Amino acid sequence: MTDTLDDLHARAALDRLDANVALTVFDGAVPNPFPGLPFVLVYTDIRWPAGEEGIGNALDHDSVSCRTTWYIHCVAATAAACRALSMQVREALLDFAPTISGRNCTRLTMDDAQPPSKDEMTGTTVFDAVVVYSMTSVPG
Numbered sequence: 001m002t003d004t005l006d007d008l009h010a011r012a013a014l015d016r017l018d019a020n021v022a023l024t025v026f027d028g029a030v031p032n033p034f035p036g037l038p039f040v041l042v043y044t045d046i047r048w049p050a051g052e053e054g055i056g057n058a059l060d061h062d063s064v065s066c067r068t069t070w071y072i073h074c075v076a077a078t079a080a081a082c083r084a085l086s087m088q089v090r091e092a093l094l095d096f097a098p099t100i101s102g103r104n105c106t107r108l109t110m111d112d113a114q115p116p117s118k119d120e121m122t123g124t125t126v127f128d129a130v131v132v133y134s135m136t137s138v139p140g
Contacts, residue, residue, distance in 0.1 A: 005100075009068040010044040012098035013108065013133060017042065017072075020092050023085070037126065038076035038085055045069045066103070069111070069134040075126060082116040082129035093133045104140035108133045 010027075017025045017040060024039040048063045070093075074085035090110065098105045112132040119126045 013070045041073040043071040066137045074129045079116040082127045103137040105137040
């Protein structure tokens with residue numbers, strides 16, 4: 001039997017981004033046919049590390065802390081439009097405290113941000129700015 005904890009952790013930020021009607025959000029893949037610009041593409045990494053920062057270890061040494069990281073690509077036609085998407089993402093996620101039943105979650109933090117990169121390989125100019133957010137949860 002599997003639990004749904006990984007999906008609940010992934011959905012913590014995805015649902016928050018989806019709630020912003022100004023954003024078009026894709027979870028891990030952009031659909032084909034191409035939907036057009038702008039959009040936000042999210043890759044979620046969920047880890048159950050042993051003893052992260054000394055928190056979350058059970059007495060039986062089981063890993064109970066969960067570290068969730070979202071790599072968010074803000075994709076648009078211009079660098080300025082990427083920045084606008086990044087600001088929408090920041091407004092939705094920075095310092096947000098998710099609620100996951102049975103877990104104590106930290107507030108989301110911004111761990112990294114990369115400037116927009118320009119891609120002209122398809123004949124159409126596309127800019128992609130990456131921002132990275134994360135949180136940790138432990139049983140509560």
